[in-house]
Amino acid sequence: MVEIAVKYLESTTGARLAAGDPDRMCRGVTIDSRVVEPDAIFVAFPGERVDGNDFALKAIELGAGAVVMTRDPEDEVVAMARDRGCAVLTCDDPTEFLLRLAQGYRARLRCTVIGVTGSIGKTTTKDVLAACLSKRYRVHATAGNYNNLIGLPLTILSAPADTQMLVLEMGMNDFGEISRLTACAQPTFGIITKVGTSHIGMLGSREGIARAKAEIVEGMPPSAENFEGHHSALVLHGEDDFTPYIIERYARPAGIDVVLAGTSTDDDVCATHIELDEDGRAHFDITFEDGSSFKTHLSIPGAQSVPNALFAAAVAHRLGVPAFEIDEAFASLEMTGRRAQVRHAACGARVIDDSYNASPESMAAGLDLLGSLPCSGTRIAVLGEMGEMGDEAPRLHALTGAYAAAKRPGLLICVGGELADEMAAAARLMGMDEGDVQVVPSCDVLIKRFAGVLGVRDLVLVKGSRFVGLDRFVEEVCADAR
Secondary structure (H helix, E strand, O other): OOEEEHHHHHHHHOOEEEEOOOOOEEEOEEOOHHHOOOOOEEEOOOOOOOOHHHHHHHHHHOOOOEEEEOOOOOHHHHHHHHHHOOEEEEOOOHHHHHHHHHHHHHHHHOOEEEEEEOOOOHHHHHHHHHHHHOOOOOEEEOOOOOOOOOHHHHHHHOOOOOOOEEEEEOOOOOOOHHHHHHHHHOOOEEEEOOOOOOOHHHHOOHHHHHHHHHHHHHHOOOOOOOEOOEOOEEEEEOOOOOHHHHHHHHHOOOOOEEEEEEOOOOOOEEEEEEEEOOOOEEEEEEEOOOOOEEEEEEEEEOOOHHHHHHHHHHHHHHOOOOHHHHHHHHHOOOOOOOOOEEEEOOOOOEEEEEOOOOOHHHHHHHHHHHHHOOOOOOEEEEEEOOOOOHHHHHHHHHHHHHHHHHHOOOEEEEEOOHHHHHHHHHHHHOOOOHHHEEEEOOHHHHHHHHOOOOOOOOEEEEEOOHHHOOHHHHHHHHOOOO
16 A cells, blocks of 8 residues: 655645654555554545544544645644644645545556446456456455545555556546546556446436546557557447447547457457356357457356456456466456345345446346346346436336336336336336336335245346445345345
8 A cells, every 4th residue: 555755745746734744654545534544644525414624633543644634723633643743734625635646656556557437337347357367467456336536546545565457447427537537547458348328417418428438548648658568458349339439539539549349250359159057147259359269158147247258358368368367267256246146035036136226228237137047936126216317317217117028027116206107107018017017115115015025936136226225125135044
């Protein structure tokens, strides 16, 4: 993790020293005063309900090497800092402080950075890529949902000094956010998994989403340059309809080579002969741009994971990971939780826990998985409302309901308010029986009405945006499962 003297905190970030020794050495960074360790840098974030500046004293008591505040420190803070040998700095923008500090540390690491963004599949792609690269390199990767303007710099700053490969997930909610993330991370390789409809309410259109995702090239060096031993490349989905737009408008003007990955033999990295086994795991042939190929399979269920595996393999192959090690990584994957994770309910039913988040595209992928896994009981789709859809929300929820009807689950349960009604109405319009489509207003009602009625042979998909809280339903039905 980062180790830095206070005086270099000033010069790197523009923060101002209010008290303390400029030669004081600090190690590690946190924004949570409860987990401050000796010599750590505590960065205070003001909020509507909680102001991190109010916890500066606590951070000093726990042994912080420096506290960074967004207001002038009180006399009590300065006195305790001097007594404990802690430096106190002030800054105008704690997010910018973290980004600048992380950018400086990333330059000192001199490792290869891979940035992963996209509307869906970025976490799975990040996990698969980290697994592949770990076969040959010392890898540090984004944990959990640390993929935003605060989480990404914290991920970089927590990387060990001997890191060789840094795999960073890049999320965003608006224009300019990926731009700031890529300026901080300076990736040699970039991956855009898909241009979908997540955040369409804020970005206005899929073209707007494509523009926001394509900002990743701004921090990448031109492919003609040898940057820390490698030539840059941007990996795109060969079958995404916005791939030509990104190439012509962003990658080519920036001098970035593009690698296409997909299921067409015209793609640079392609999967062919895809088949699902009885547990829904994909078996396929993978061929690289140099003509080499091998047969492989994924340990995680669902055909929707194949493109994500291809994106990861495209980068791993360029970084010298041999085919047999990529194959080994594919066969032993362990994904970040609540993403197409098959669990067992206490009653014996299988539950596809995909409750982390949702978009129309990932809803469709989840419904595909529900239909592909073997089931001798009832296939049940529990679908929650999707957030950040803006004016398109009613139409996109209706399309999701129509797609669900096409997959013919035995029972469709829509969770939420008016948008859940849109899903249900579309499913009925497309032919589902009235009694096979249910609407419940909340997860609490869902638990009360349906948690105790699952059958031992049932297969249940649980998916929705995080604000619906469907993870609580999963925990309820899977409690005490053996």
